[in-house]
Structures are given as C-alpha cells and as structure tokens.
Amino acid sequence: MVVASKSIKDNLNSETKHERTVGQGQKPIVVVGGGVVGAACAYYLAMQGSPVVVIDQGTFGNACSHGNCGYVSPSHILPLCRPGAVLSSLKTLFSRNSPFKIRARLDMKMWWWLLKFALRCNQANMIEAGHARHGLLQSSRTLYQSMIDDGRLGDCEWETVGLMFVHSDRKHFESFEKTNQLIVDEFGASFERLDQAELLRREPALREVACGAWMFEGDAHLRPHLLMKSWRSLLEEQDVEIRENCEFYDLETTGNNAHAIETNQGRIEADQVIFATGAWSRMIQRKLKARIPVEPGKGYSITMQRPEICPKYPMLFEDHKVGISPTSSALRIGSTMEFAGYDSSLREDRLQLLTDTAKYYLHDPIRNPVVERWYGWRPMSCDEIPLIGRVPRYGNVWLAAGHSMLGLSMATATGKMISEMMTGQTPHLDPHPYRPSRF
Known part of the structure; x- marks a missing residue:
C-alpha cells in the first residue's frame, strides 16, 4: 500500500490549493452518481460530519454497480x-x-480513446499503472474487510x-x-x-x-446488489439524502467555484460537488471544462x-x-x-x-x-488509472471516475481518499497518480 509521506503532502497541496473547507455553512456536498464509488464518497464525507446529498439519474445502485461479478x-x-x-x-x-x-x-471520441x-x-506505462492500481486495490481490500468485520456492510455474501x-x-x-x-x-x-x-x-x-x-x-467476492443495499442503509443512518431519477444538467458557478447544480428536479445548492458518474463521465466534460477520457x-x-x-x-x-x-x-x-x-x-x-x-x-x-x-x-x-481529485478549472468540483472494471474493488479507498483531500487531511494514498489534471 502507498502510505502518506512528505511528497504526498506536497502533491496534496498542489491538488487542493483552491479548496474550501467541507461543511462550512449549511450547503451540502453534492455527489452526482449513486453507484458504488459515489456511495463510498458520500459515506466517508458523512463520517466527517458533512451534510451530503447523492443524486442519480436512475435508481441508486442499479447501473454498473448492480450486475458485475462482485x-x-x-x-x-x-x-x-x-x-x-x-x-x-x-x-x-x-x-x-x-x-x-x-x-x-x-464516434471520434471512441477512436481517439x-x-x-x-x-x-x-512495459513502462503498464508498470506505472500497476503501481497506481495496486495502492487503491490493497487499501480498498483492507477497508472492506474492516467494514465486514464490524458489521457495517451487513450480509452481502x-x-x-x-x-x-x-x-x-x-x-x-x-x-x-x-x-x-x-x-x-x-x-x-x-x-x-x-x-x-x-x-x-x-x-x-x-x-x-x-x-x-x-x-x-x-x-474476495460478494453479491453487488446486496452490497449496494448495505451502502444505502449506511448512508441513510448518516442522514445522507438520496435523490433518484434526478438528472444533472449544469453547474452554477462564480469565478472558479461552483455554488449550485441544476437538475431536472430543480436547483440544489452545493458547498462542493463530486462527480462519481462512471461511464457517463465523458458526457459532462464540457460542463466541467475538463478532459475526461x-x-x-x-x-x-x-x-x-x-x-x-x-x-x-x-x-x-x-x-x-x-x-x-x-x-x-x-x-x-x-x-x-x-x-x-x-x-x-x-x-x-x-x-x-x-x-x-x-x-x-x-x-x-x-x-x-x-x-x-x-x-x-x-x-x-484510457490509461486504466482512475481520475480522482479536483477538477483543474474549479476549486470545489471533484471527480471520482474512470475505474474501468474495478469500481467495486477500488470504491472504499477512493471514497476515503477523496474525503481526506476535501477536508484538508493528508490522504492515506498519494493522490498524484490519479489527478484529473494529467489529461
């Protein structure tokens, strides 16, 4: 597992130099995407005492987080x-x-990808990606085991x-x-x-x-739909609001900060916004003014x-x-x-x-x-390393996407790491390999 060090702190300062402290005021953190990665992000932020709203364009936990091999x-x-x-x-x-x-x-985006x-x-890029993946995978496996051992994730087989x-x-x-x-x-x-x-x-x-x-x-392995059921119960215990059939339309911004999002269910004020939008992430890259391959x-x-x-x-x-x-x-x-x-x-x-x-x-x-x-x-x-961190254009907009076939395997470490970055803590993994600004 990659552990925190002085270089990690330097990378964190670079990634979060525009950050605003989570939970200031009454605005919630809005997590866009109710899959396994979005659920983990919401959980770890709620555990820090932050008010959190999760929105999903469909049903919570019912997209790629539902029918995979677990x-x-x-x-x-x-x-x-x-x-x-x-x-x-x-x-x-x-x-x-x-x-x-x-x-x-x-589809030029597909051919470019x-x-x-x-x-x-x-060989060189394979090894580079391997080290980035290894840290997330090992950390997530440990975090899952802890949540299973103390009963937080219930019976997910x-x-x-x-x-x-x-x-x-x-x-x-x-x-x-x-x-x-x-x-x-x-x-x-x-x-x-x-x-x-x-x-x-x-x-x-x-x-x-x-x-x-x-x-x-x-x-390890489990039943994904039972895992998502457990995640939902955990979020509800932490008073996280889950809005289903709620489709993201756009960000409302002032300068380099977002202060609300627009959805088909109306406007939601936001202290910060995380996009855990899975395979749909490329569809929002223009709105985030970011490259999301x-x-x-x-x-x-x-x-x-x-x-x-x-x-x-x-x-x-x-x-x-x-x-x-x-x-x-x-x-x-x-x-x-x-x-x-x-x-x-x-x-x-x-x-x-x-x-x-x-x-x-x-x-x-x-x-x-x-x-x-x-x-x-x-x-x-395209490099099989997830994009986890602050979106370069904005100071309070974050991305947790691009986990390829390993969203379930990497979810807990992703949620923990992004909550650490957003709250100004030293992350337990070096965030540099996952920075969205690499594209």
Whole structure:
C-alpha cells in the first residue's frame, strides 16, 4: 500500500490549493452518481460530519454497480493496456466468439480513446499503472474487510476464498510464470501455481479441459446488489439524502467555484460537488471544462440458481475472458468487453458466449430458470488509472471516475481518499497518480 509521506503532502497541496473547507455553512456536498464509488464518497464525507446529498439519474445502485461479478480483487494489479495487447485484440476482433468487440461507428471520441489506449500498451506505462492500481486495490481490500468485520456492510455474501485464473491453453498457462515473477519483483505480491491435478482436486466443478490455474488468495467476492443495499442503509443512518431519477444538467458557478447544480428536479445548492458518474463521465466534460477520457466498455452477466455441482471458488477463465462468481444464493457468469457507445441492447450472441464458456469449463454450468440477464457500461479510462481529485478549472468540483472494471474493488479507498483531500487531511494514498489534471 502507498502510505502518506512528505511528497504526498506536497502533491496534496498542489491538488487542493483552491479548496474550501467541507461543511462550512449549511450547503451540502453534492455527489452526482449513486453507484458504488459515489456511495463510498458520500459515506466517508458523512463520517466527517458533512451534510451530503447523492443524486442519480436512475435508481441508486442499479447501473454498473448492480450486475458485475462482485470481485474485490487486489490481484488485478496489471492493466489491460500492456505489451502485445493491441496485436492479440486484433487477432480476435472479427471472431464471432471473441470476448472483445468494437461496434464500428462514427464516434471520434471512441477512436481517439482507442488510439490513446493503444499508445499506452508498453512495459513502462503498464508498470506505472500497476503501481497506481495496486495502492487503491490493497487499501480498498483492507477497508472492506474492516467494514465486514464490524458489521457495517451487513450480509452481502462476502467470501474470502481467493480468485482462480484458470487456463485451458497450456502455453498461456506456462507463460504466466513470467507475469507472476514481474508481480513479485515490482509489487511484492504473488500467485500460487496450481497444476491440473491440484486444480481439479481443489475445484471438482471443473472439467479436465482446465490444464492449470494461478491462484490469488487475497481476493474476495460478494453479491453487488446486496452490497449496494448495505451502502444505502449506511448512508441513510448518516442522514445522507438520496435523490433518484434526478438528472444533472449544469453547474452554477462564480469565478472558479461552483455554488449550485441544476437538475431536472430543480436547483440544489452545493458547498462542493463530486462527480462519481462512471461511464457517463465523458458526457459532462464540457460542463466541467475538463478532459475526461472515459469510454463505456459494455459487459454482460447471467445470474442463475446454484447448480448441483457448484464451483467453490470464483474463477476467471483467462483464455476466454469470462468470469464466474459463486455465492451462497446464486451463480453469476460475466464479462466480455464491447465498445459500442451507450448501446442499450441485450445482445443474445454475447450472452451465448458466456453460457458456452461456462459449459466448456464446468461439469454442471447452467440452472434454469435464469434469475437475471444483464448488461452494464464500465467506465474505461484510457490509461486504466482512475481520475480522482479536483477538477483543474474549479476549486470545489471533484471527480471520482474512470475505474474501468474495478469500481467495486477500488470504491472504499477512493471514497476515503477523496474525503481526506476535501477536508484538508493528508490522504492515506498519494493522490498524484490519479489527478484529473494529467489529461
């Protein structure tokens, strides 16, 4: 974990030199976005004694925070933008069964984002992003555990059995040895190698197509909708006001400070404003006078009743880029990455890819009736480092967005860090890597 130091204090002073003290007067802090990151920001600010209002254009906790696989995954240190990623994506781009898809359209923001992403696919940038991600992931995992242990997050079906990265291709399985060594050397973390016999002994739900796996014991998983239910209860206990179906229209500003926001439900005065707007963040960048290179990366999931031979462990089928998450009440299959803008269709071919992959790896993968078929837009930042901090143009407007596939995994540390910055405390992580002004 990255800890506070003199350099962090210097970076904090740079990031917050225009800040106003949280909670002065009667105006609330307004959090725009009622997903898991917005909930965590609201919670940690409320714990500081600040009046907080959360608004969401839909229902609290019902967008990308609802149907994901529920991984709390310190294992996800390395970003997707790594050496060889562009070539490997191009090889599978036009395959019907590819987990990665680009729906061609005239969207210059998307093509600009893809170019920026491609330029980041090198060793140096991968390591840089890895260090930024590692700090947030480790901190969040610790904070989640504390909230589970003292009962603040209630029963969200939290389990700490780790995460298996399962391979069916022996070449890919063996090649991860080098990646594991890199993670040991750079980040002090490591995976456990499981050859086929040991893998099948530990996880009888797998078929013999699985040739091996790499196990990260520090990961946890949960049911996302139960987590969001717990977050809501915590916020209500702290007298946080939650306004649903409340759409942000614009900022009201004087000089370099915002003093209110305009919404479809009227004007809301604000001491400070945080935008935890997920995949919608790029839609507000003009209003914030900021560059927010976040592109919606569409993912899918299917939730069903637990099969008779239900997996014991959450698993990522690395060669197919599909994950499964078994909890005490259900089995969820999820993943894929589709760049199609804000397409709201539930595509049968993408859902079929999930079920086909599950059938390939598992003895007993499908149970009807299916409880839920779902899609959501991940907020993919072009460097896969979230944007957390003050928006450069304004002294009291903040951003907590662009967490890519790790919003749930990084939420608690994001909320804690941004509350620390906004209240003038030394943050527990160095905020510099996440500064929105880097773009």
